[in-house]
Amino acid sequence: MIYEKHIFICTNQRAExxxxxxxxxxxxxxxxxxxxxxxxxxxxxxxLRAQRAGCLDICDFGQTVVVYPEGVFYVGVExxxxxxxxxxxxxxxxxxxRLRLVxx
Numbered sequence: 001m002i003y004e005k006h007i008f009i010c011t012n013q014r015a016e017x018x019x020x021x022x023x024x025x026x027x028x029x030x031x032x033x034x035x036x037x038x039x040x041x042x043x044x045x046x047x048l049r050a051q052r053a054g055c056l057d058i059c060d061f062g063q064t065v066v067v068y069p070e071g072v073f074y075v076g077v078e079x080x081x082x083x084x085x086x087x088x089x090x091x092x093x094x095x096x097x098r099l100r101l102v103x104x
Contacts, residue, residue, distance in 0.1 A: 003068075005048040005090050007035055009077075010064040012055035021059055027079060028052065028063060034082040035065075039090075048090065061101060073101035 011028035035050035056064045062076035065085065072095055074085060081099060088094045 002047065003049050004046045006068045007048070007050040007090070008053035008056070008066045008068070009035060009050065010054070010056045010059075011052040012059070030079060031063060031065065031077060031082060034079055035086070038082060038086055042086070042091075044091065058101065064101075070095070074099040075101045 009028060009032045011032060029052065032050065032052045039048065039050055053066070056066065056073070058064055058073065058075065063078070065074040065077045066072065067074070067085070067089055070089075072089070074081070074096065077085070077099060081096070085096055085099070088096050
């Protein structure tokens with residue numbers, strides 16, 4: 001495994017006038033930047049990467065972030081959630097349940 005934690009942040013942008021919204025229209029790139037800056041500032045002793053991703057096809061749930069190897073999908077993510085995801089999930093190995101996508 002190359003990374004102990006790998007964070008994908010959706011930045012997909014649909015064509016203007018598309019029927020479905022997309023993560024990139026909101027603040028996808030700002031969230032990518034926030035993850036990268038915070039992780040760099042923390043200089044954690046684990047191999048990890050945060051990067052933008054194309055469409056994850058669940059845009060109806062809001063801004064999406066996925067953390068691997070766990071495969072946890074976070075939805076409705078706002079800039080203010082970045083620190084919590086890093087502190088709880090990336091550092092503490094605890095899923096942020098309030099943001100987790102739960103399929104029923």
